[in-house]
Amino acid sequence: MATAALRLTGVSVGYSGTPVVTGVDLELRPGQRLALVGPNGAGKSTLIKAVLGLAAILEGTATVLDRTPARARALTGYVPQTGNLDPDFPVSVRQVVMMGRYRQLGWWRPARAADRRAVAEALDRVGLADRAGHRFGLLSGGQRQRVLLARAIAAQPRLLLLDEPFNGVDAVSQEAIVRVLRELSAAGAALVLSTHDLAVARDLADLVCLINGRQWAVGTPAETLTAKPLRQTYGSSAIDLADGRMVLVEP
């Protein structure tokens, strides 16, 4: 049983033959949480898309739950950044979460009680059961992020990938998301989340991967979130404080 949820060996990923991230080596077991940490444009989103089979793997091998990324899609879930979605789109919160069940439902078979229950439960877990009938675009940024998380949960994935889930998210939503993520991994799901927030990575992750064009370090937060690898990853925007801690200054 205890096979890896995600194994990347010497992986380079990119678009149309151009590498964005190179030399990624890591292994994530079920129930573990991995944080991809790096500055904007480091290639975190591209790496996530490669694990979903949406960006090309140029070198190395990627194994997702013992399958190739494209074949593992039925078992993976994905939470995109909300900023790319059209807030005017006429779609209700319940409909968005139901999208998570489309794979089981097929094109047109009507939703059954089990599907509706899964949707309601997922919404309940992220604390938005009372918003089911609202239009998605009317929610706040943090609530939209929670709806997308609920959509991913509704599909019951064994590997969940989240792209900057805490970007522009209010404190209440952040707390709700963190709680749900801990519950999910306690139940055995593996999680990958990208972030540029070191505090989030330190608190939440079992494993941290520092990337910026290439992988600079991988290991526990205590091993990786230290001066040397951070300076390598962030360059001049990492500044040492006198007491041995680091701060990052986004240029």
Place this chain on the structure above:
Amino acid sequence: MIEPFTVPFMGRALTEIALLALICGPISVFVFVRRLSFVSDALTHTVFPGVVVGFVAGGMDGLFTGALVAGVLTAVVLTVLTRSARLTDDAATAVVLTAMFSIGVILVSRRTSYTSDLTAFLFGRLLTVTPRQISETAVLAAVILIALAIGARALTFRAFDPAGAAAAGLRIGRLDLWLNILLALVVVAAVRAVGTILVVALLVVPAAAARMVTDRLVPMAVAGTGLVLAAGYFGLLLSWTASLRYGVALTSASAVVLMLVLAYVLLLPLRRWRDRAFTGRPSPHELVG
């Protein structure tokens, strides 16, 4: 190759196009960077009721005033509608376009020479341009170019970074109105002579084609002007040859448009090649964002 243009009406047609080339090179750059193709298309249709009302009220002289009023009115309405959400930009533009055009059609459908009016509006009368129309175009061209030169810096800032421009104290609403009114003026200056089809092409194609060759704004405007001149020359020549040699009644406006579009299509592969040759690896921001 020069000979056809010694005939007075051909010479005048080429002069008119040359004047329009001067305006359309620069203004099409703004149409391109602000993605105003649809707005340009809408403006060419919405001046139609103005043209009709103007003609009915004041004959050939009223035509110009009517078009001017309708054009400026559309510019204002479009600016207001697209800024007040609830209706998306493109839907609002489509509705204004179809509604205004329909008003024009209803007005002409009460008259007998219905179809010939419409055809003239579509294709213009490039070959019957009068010296007076040329001088009107020249005056409008001067006005438009001066207004564009005054606003160019602010308009560019707004096109590139609306939030930054607003933060820097620029009035976005007024800038948008400014550009839309300038577009309306171009349409008014050109539509009677060259027809709606050619006006849309003149507003959209030059910069879009020039973009294949350069990504800097001023060279884009210059290349756009050059392209319109070339397309005008060869288009008129084509239409002349087609009707004289082969008896095909190819309207001169269509011929010029086809030349412009041909240039665009021929330049398309160049853009591909340039992208590959110069940028090398695309910036990660572009791919990830």
Place this chain on the structure above:
Amino acid sequence: MNWWDDVMHRAVAEVVLVGALTGLIGVQVVVRRLSFFTMALTHATFPGVVAASIIGVNLLLGGVVTGAVVALGVAALTRRRGQDAAAATGVLVSGGFALGAALVATQSGFSRDLSSFLVGSILTVSASDLVVTVAVLAVVALVLVFCARPLLYAGFDPVGARASGIRAGGWDVVLLLTIVLVVVTVVPAVGTILALSLIVAPAAAARLWSDRLPVATVLAATFGVASGLAGLWVSSRWNVAAGASISLAATAVLVLSWGLRRAVRA
């Protein structure tokens, strides 16, 4: 005398069918912001129709083939987002029409003249035009009902859709082709301008009333049919161009909806 032999009866039937058809697809057009693409299609299919008439094949076929080429071209271009897509659509509008007009110029005896291309000729629909419209209406309704889920997911969140195994790009092409089919069917009867008007205005009005796609779609179809009938009545009552009065009726529905919504909220 057969009921269908009356010109006005056929016109009424066509207006009802076209109103329903444009309403159905209109909501997708408005939600996905494809108005300009639709405008471009109305113009870009023109040379295809003319060419088909010159070589003597079915006009609808000529239109659909050209439209499909255009739709695929636009789909390829919109992958590289930014100014290029808008500009390319603009090039299609002017280029398509100019090419069509040039083709018309080579034929001295081409029956459908240019102005009827713009404003259509609803009063000359034949019984076979009606049959074609019914068939297309059925096809479009089936596509929208049976493919509702993938169309919705791909439209709302293309990356998320792809991550869950839905080919978003492919579904976009399905939608664009459906729009092509509607445009090609509707333009000969009602003209380019009215086609655009009937596709966009009732759907935009419906969107003001409902955030639910199915509700908005039914509303849009109703508004489309109502504007068609109202416009036709105005046209026969005061003897003005039918296409233009229908288009203005559709605009009136939108303006009224806008005003009523504001009044309701305030």
